[in-house]
Structures are given as structure tokens and as C-alpha cells.
Amino acid sequence: MTRRARYANLSAVVIPFVATLIAIVVFWGNGVDAIDLALFVVFYLLTGLGVTLGFHRLLTHKAFDTYRPIHLGFAVLGTMAVEGPVISWVADHRKHHAHTDVEGDPHSPHVGHGGGLKGLWHAHAGWLMHEQGTASPRRYAKDLMDDMGIRWIHDRFLWFIALSLALPAALGFVLHGFTIAGLLTGLLWGGFVRIFFIHHVTWSVNSICHFTGTRRFDLEDKSTNVFWLSLPSFGESWHHNHHAFPRSADHGLARWERALDPSAWTVAAMEKLGLAWNVVRIAPDRQQAKLAA
Numbered sequence: 001m002t003r004r005a006r007y008a009n010l011s012a013v014v015i016p017f018v019a020t021l022i023a024i025v026v027f028w029g030n031g032v033d034a035i036d037l038a039l040f041v042v043f044y045l046l047t048g049l050g051v052t053l054g055f056h057r058l059l060t061h062k063a064f065d066t067y068r069p070i071h072l073g074f075a076v077l078g079t080m081a082v083e084g085p086v087i088s089w090v091a092d093h094r095k096h097h098a099h100t101d102v103e104g105d106p107h108s109p110h111v112g113h114g115g116g117l118k119g120l121w122h123a124h125a126g127w128l129m130h131e132q133g134t135a136s137p138r139r140y141a142k143d144l145m146d147d148m149g150i151r152w153i154h155d156r157f158l159w160f161i162a163l164s165l166a167l168p169a170a171l172g173f174v175l176h177g178f179t180i181a182g183l184l185t186g187l188l189w190g191g192f193v194r195i196f197f198i199h200h201v202t203w204s205v206n207s208i209c210h211f212t213g214t215r216r217f218d219l220e221d222k223s224t225n226v227f228w229l230s231l232p233s234f235g236e237s238w239h240h241n242h243h244a245f246p247r248s249a250d251h252g253l254a255r256w257e258r259a260l261d262p263s264a265w266t267v268a269a270m271e272k273l274g275l276a277w278n279v280v281r282i283a284p285d286r287q288q289a290k291l292a293a
Ligand SMILES: [Zn+2]
Pocket: 096, 100, 206, 210, 223, 239, 243
């Protein structure tokens, strides 16, 4: 990993953190107005689903098919979560599946950096300073390298970071009656604070969901299901289920888990509307066959 990439990632961790601290200090006791809260929620939903449905279930695992503009639209929304360019994200994640919790896993809490809290920190954000973006795209994401549209989005990562900040700022400016204060609070809540939360929820799937939680399938790795992260992570914290059946469009497999898997509801809704097809789901007998003894 180059020194430049390391500093870029360090800024991507520190800047949203500092902005969130400022947001807490400045707004403590004053509350947040409805417009800023709405900007936070809308951009959290759009860019969060961009990562979970777009980068993860669609582009990494091909859990369903959709129309080309939607496919590319998800790649753009995922890019706006500021978790790295799309091809690097997918390559790192496929490498995680290829070497889960053993040597070669870019972000396991159990490999290379000691166990316990040190390992947990490595899996959460420490890996961003050492391993992020180092999985070979030729080896792990050749399909995306060959896709001109995806490559175009990948190469314009910085543009989409700018857009991810400029859009909530512009909306804040307009919706608050064309004020500079409105522009700044829109940028803060819809931009930096939202990115802070998206980052830490995504990273918690890498850290907490390989550290503590429940398991039921017969797997060699240490993946877990963590129910309390399921809604904020759009269902991604049914992560042990996901390692058992990586291609499944549903990560919540039991009925009550699926009720807490917003990405699965979204695919189902798209399917009903004719916007998604070839949706991969795992029949109950296949799930049964994989249960731990
Ligand atoms: Zn995992």
C-alpha cells in the first residue's frame, strides 16, 4: 500500500470522526432541525443500500440481475459511501471470502495482529492503513475490470466523493431558504456525519461479525450473526449466514432474521416491480444440510 493511499485513508477515518464530534458539541441541547435529519436519513439510506445491495450483494456476489442503468446506479451510490473505489472494494471483499479468518484475509480480527481488542481494531479500521485496496483486481475482480461502465465509475472515485458532499450541502442551502448556515449544516449532517455512521456500521460487519455473536452453520471461519446491528447495517450483520451462503440475496435466512434484513426487502420489492430477476435464494433443505451438528 502506498504512503499516499495510507494518508488518504487516514483522512477518510479522521475527518468524519472530527466532524461528528463537532456536530455533537455544536448541536448538543439545540437538537437538529428536521431538514438536516432528513438529509442524514435519505443519504444514509441511498449510500448504505449502494454498499449493501450494490457493491456487496450485486457486484461482489451476483445475488440477482437487474437493468444496466440500475446496476451502474448502485455502483455510483456505493461509491458515494466513500469506502474506496468500487473495484478495490469488491476485490478486497472477495479476498476476504477466499481466505476468511486465515492468512490472506485483509480484515480478520484473528489473523496477524494478535487477537482480542487489537485484532478487533485491525478488522474494524486498522486494516485500512495496511491492506485496503491491495487485493489484486486482476485476480479477484476481472469481471469488473472488463466492464467499461464500472471502470469509469472506479476511476472517478474523487468526483463521487465530491458529489457525496456537494449534494447534501446544496440541498441544505436550498431547503433552508438559501442560507450559508443551511449549506454548512446540510454538509455536516447529510455529508460527514452520515459518512461517519456508514463507515462504522460497514466496518462493524468486518470486526464485530467475526468476533462475537451467534452461529449455527458448520463453517471453518469465525463469522457470526449479530442481531442488534441488523437494521443499521441493512441486514449485513447476518454475516454468519452470508458466509454459509455467499450468493444468497437474503442474509436473514430464518423468518425473523429476514424481517430485519432491509436489503432483502429491497430486492424482493424490486423483483415484484420487475426490476430484479434471477434472485438467488437458498431452499430450506439446503440450509438444513449445512447446520452444525
Ligand atoms: Zn466476513
